[in-house]
């Protein structure tokens with residue numbers, strides 16, 4: 001078996017459960033099983049340039065290779081082109097795109113830095129798996145430096161339809177860069193279809209099933225929905241957690257139910273709309289007043305980008321307004337927390353929450369949806385209420401699927417979830433758990449590697 005070299009903007013500390021972000025979680029779960037090298041940014045922002053050799057740390061079967069960036073790199077490549085241009089645009093938010101030409105220059109420069117660092121550690125038989133929108137030009141940069149190893153790319157976020165993609169400056173160049181990979185993977189069939197339309201219509205490529213012909217080369221494209229380690233998460237959810245147990249006991253005595261939301265505080269996650277839907281639940285079904293609370297964990301993320309500061313202000317004003325209107329001496333309807341919570345504590349919280357409320361306006365996958373399912377007990381499972389615009393909705397069809405722009409629709413689904421019979425909850429839970437087990441973290445790694453190492457085309 002060849003050595004696997006994974007590259008992503010960030011690497012995760014594999015021994016630490018207190019980190020937010022699905023890429024780190026999904027890649028971590030997969031790499032722990034196969035072993036290999038994981039290269040990424042170390043989170044530092046230096047005032048000066050460093051030589052390209054990465055710093056290597058061994059963590060069990062995985063070698064973490066990290067490089068620093070400069071403050072200018074961080075501003076132009078990470079906050080700039082990646083998170084102020086590609087992120088909003090790929091999530092269909094043209095209104096939030098903030099493009100400056102230096103962002104594109106920084107993006108190319110940093111992809112060059114990643115390529116220089118990789119060239120110092122690559123071995124001839126390595127296979128390279130590159131992740132996410134920060135690193136689309138990396139295969140081209142590596143090929144230019146003489147790298148001939150197999151290279152795959154996985155996009156964790158949505159890939160937009162051609163007419164939206166056309167709004168990104170140099171969109172043709174970006175897609176041509178993608179075609180320098182041997183395999184290109186997406187979370188959903190919708191994303192895959194959007195790329196295939198673009199390459200056929202704009203670049204004149206021929207398609208044969210999921211294989212894209214470009215000049216002399218054949219590129220495999222496919223849909224590989226990311227999964228989680230279901231057993232590990234389920235076990236975490238069952239481990240005793242004193243704080244959660246005390247709070248759950250209190251709620252049981254008072255016969256109160258709990259709805260839970262957990263997200264990075266990102267405008268793509270639909271958090272204000274979610275709070276408005278909860279308020280609508282209290283208006284339309286007053287029997288839930290004092291009997292249900294919404295706990296919303298909103299994790300800090302990309303705070304230097306203005307759109308993120310705006311969404312935080314909006315959310316905090318809204319949760320204050322709902323509490324001001326409804327709270328009583330012994331009941332707070334919205335419990336809002338702006339912090340990162342360790343994943344094992346989240347698992348315990350999911351298990352004792354009667355509803356998992358996951359309503360992004362657009363999301364690549366959303367691992368929280370899968371984690372909520374994995375955390376439930378079969379004896380008394382909760383209900384997942386899931387946005388139709390989360391990638392996870394393509395698989396998790398037995399959730400209550402809602403339109404995150406329609407607060408009445410979400411309020412009705414919440415009411416249905418809170419009053420659903422045990423029998424129906426168990427039927428839905430069984431179907432959902434089967435689905436997340438079928439396509440788990442191991443399946444994701446294996447199916448992508450099968451396409452990359454064995455050049456097995458993915459069935460259309």
Ligand SMILES: O=P(O)(O)OC[C@H]1O[C@H](O[C@H]2O[C@H](CO)[C@@H](O)[C@H](O)[C@H]2O)[C@H](O)[C@@H](O)[C@@H]1O
Nearest residue numbers: 021022023026132156157226363364365366367
């Ligand atoms: O690294 P950050 O800028 O702090 O952001 C965290 C990660 O957010 C995004 O996660 C995506 O990947 C998940 C796993 O595939 C998926 O479930 C989710 O829908 C995506 O939004 C981003 O794509 C990562 O690169 C970031 O590390």
Ligand SMILES: O=c1ccn([C@@H]2O[C@H](COP(=O)(O)OP(=O)(O)O)[C@@H](O)[C@H]2O)c(=O)[nH]1
Nearest residue numbers: 019020021022025299340341343366367368
């Ligand atoms: O305070 C937090 C918030 C989130 N997460 C984890 O971060 C991941 C979020 O992934 P998801 O795909 O839902 O969204 P993303 O943040 O990647 O867009 C999940 O594994 C969560 O359990 C966490 O450990 N602590």
